[in-house]
Amino acid sequence: MLIPSTLASARHYITSHLKQVDPAHDPVVVMDATIGNGHDTLFLAEIVHPQGKVYGFDIQPEAISTTTKRLEQANLLDVVELHLLGHERFDEVIPADLCGKLEAVMFNLGYLPHGNPSIITRPDTTITALDKLSEWLAPGGVITLALYTGHPGGQEEADAVVKWASSLPAKSFQVMWQQILNRHHAPSLVVVEKR
Numbered sequence: 001m002l003i004p005s006t007l008a009s010a011r012h013y014i015t016s017h018l019k020q021v022d023p024a025h026d027p028v029v030v031m032d033a034t035i036g037n038g039h040d041t042l043f044l045a046e047i048v049h050p051q052g053k054v055y056g057f058d059i060q061p062e063a064i065s066t067t068t069k070r071l072e073q074a075n076l077l078d079v080v081e082l083h084l085l086g087h088e089r090f091d092e093v094i095p096a097d098l099c100g101k102l103e104a105v106m107f108n109l110g111y112l113p114h115g116n117p118s119i120i121t122r123p124d125t126t127i128t129a130l131d132k133l134s135e136w137l138a139p140g141g142v143i144t145l146a147l148y149t150g151h152p153g154g155q156e157e158a159d160a161v162v163k164w165a166s167s168l169p170a171k172s173f174q175v176m177w178q179q180i181l182n183r184h185h186a187p188s189l190v191v192v193e194k195r
């Protein structure tokens with residue numbers, strides 16, 4: 001297929017940006033805002049190791065334990081710091097001197113696959129995190145958000161994210177929204193790039 005999946009697109013934008021960053025200049029710092037089963041955390045750790053760092057956040061203990069095992073198996077746990085904490089509170093644990101230095105942030109919204117479908121990301125906490133991240137992002141840094149609308153509350157959250165992203169000043173940010181048009185409730189992708 002020529003048209004990539006939402007996840008493949010998100011990874012493409014993250015990889016393309018991180019390839020341009022010089023790790024010799026500063027260790028590359030990135031964030032997985034929704035750890036879940038840890039697939040994106042592992043993807044980020046593989047890119048930024050050995051010098052860089054991935055900060056990961058989730059509110060479910062099983063996300064932390066599954067992801068810890070996944071990273072251990074890949075021998076990459078030392079470049080990752082996992083927090084059982086809402087992403088809206090990331091600034092309580094990421095050192096303040098990294099403000100303006102986050103090179104990439106991934107959000108995969110919704111609920112944990114094979115987990116409790118009533119534990120979902122929510123518009124208020126997602127937007128709180130995004131407001132802060134727009135400051136914490138490095139110049140040239142990228143935020144990807146995979147949006148899902150098939151579960152209760154998903155459409156409201158997707159609408160809130162698209163509204164937030166659309167209101168960012170064009171002078172400072174470039175924003176894209178990528179959507180499959182002919183599949184009901186297909187996930188879509190918002191990409192925010194800081195100029």
Ligand SMILES: C[S@@+](CC[C@H](N)C(=O)[O-])C[C@H]1O[C@@H](n2cnc3c(N)ncnc32)[C@H](O)[C@@H]1O
Pocket residue numbers: 033034035036037038039040041057058059060063085086087088108109110111112113119120121122125126
């Ligand atoms: C769609 S899953 C993420 C999938 C994950 N990226 C993966 O690779 O498996 C969404 C995750 O967001 C988590 N979550 C919900 N609210 C959150 C919050 N405020 N901060 C951080 N994570 C949150 C859920 O517990 C769930 O694990």
